[in-house]
Amino acid sequence: MRGKLIILLMVGLLFSGFSVLAESKSSMTELDQLADEALQLTRFGRFEEAKKMLERFAQIFSEKGVAERQFTMDELRIVTAAHHEALKSLTSVGLNPNDRIQKVTALRLATDAINSKYQPLWSEMERPIMNAFNDVKSAALEGDENLYNTELNEFLSTYSIIQPSIKISVPVEKVQRLDSRITYIDRYRSTFSEQKWMKELEGLEDELKKLFAEINKDDTDPSIWWVMIMTGGIIISTLSYVSWRKYRGQNMQQQKRKGPND
Incomplete structure (x- = not known):
């Protein structure tokens, strides 16, 4: 019984870690999508719609970055500056369309750089x-x-x-x-x-x-190796426990069959 509890605890800790990681990835995915949509809208000259995307981006980035501290101070500073330039480019009268695209592209790439370390x-x-x-x-x-x-x-x-x-x-x-x-x-x-x-x-x-x-x-994300090692460790532990229980059960059955006088 204790062995089962240990395995369940290990699995629980693993998946709770995955849950936190998934939540962080989810917010970054949303920011990525908003930055990408803003860029696509800018390319098509739909600047007002792109501006709304960047305003939504700022709201989420502030909530996740400042309130939940998901980003480093450097990441906050760099992305905030890139966002400011991108938003200003969309509201500047008479700015060259190519300059607008470049500023919004810079934000798009900076957002991805946080999310994609490799x-x-x-x-x-x-x-x-x-x-x-x-x-x-x-x-x-x-x-x-x-x-x-x-x-x-x-x-x-x-x-x-x-x-x-x-x-x-x-x-x-x-x-x-x-x-x-x-x-x-x-x-x-x-x-x-x-x-x-x-x-x-x-x-x-x-x-x-x-x-x-x-x-x-190097395009191999170390987190992949961490997941493989952790998952492999749990599988090996589980199989070892099951094999031990099976071996112990077989021994007990053999002893019962032999009887006390054998």
Whole structure:
């Protein structure tokens, strides 16, 4: 009887843990959906409807993040800032539609980055980011300062889409190193010269490649292994207990058959 109680207790603890995890996942799934719907509506130019989605997003994020403390302070700060920019873009008169889409996309990716610790959506931005950067390098090699500035602005705009996300997914020291390179190139662009900037651009290219290589190198969620180990442990414990009871029962039956004089 005691063995059964122990097994039931283990199963109960396991599934209570799953219940808490499921509730957390449920709220994040809802936030993901709201951010995604807001993005789709923005793409179709339905800005007022997208605004309502973001207002609902803010309400849930505040309830789960502040009241229930489901998010870290960094996650709260980063997503709040991304949400503010996205909402402002939808209410700004005369803003370029593409700029609106980029701001809402940044929020969408940041929300996913919290929920997806492995293979987040922002990792799929590798090609557009690297293509935009290669255009900057090509302009620098041509020695065309005007073209260089144009391409650099385009790269910075594209990079801004994933910047909130990488602050969530990537260790702070790596983000700071990458951002410092980008800030330097942007701030001192007026001193453009082909020889000087190629060295800086090559350093930035190396950082960008490392960024995407590291986020894509391991797509196995450790929580999956934890679930497998816990589940396997319970199954093994249960089977061991059942086998022991069966063995004990067979021994008792054999002893009864033999009788006291055998």
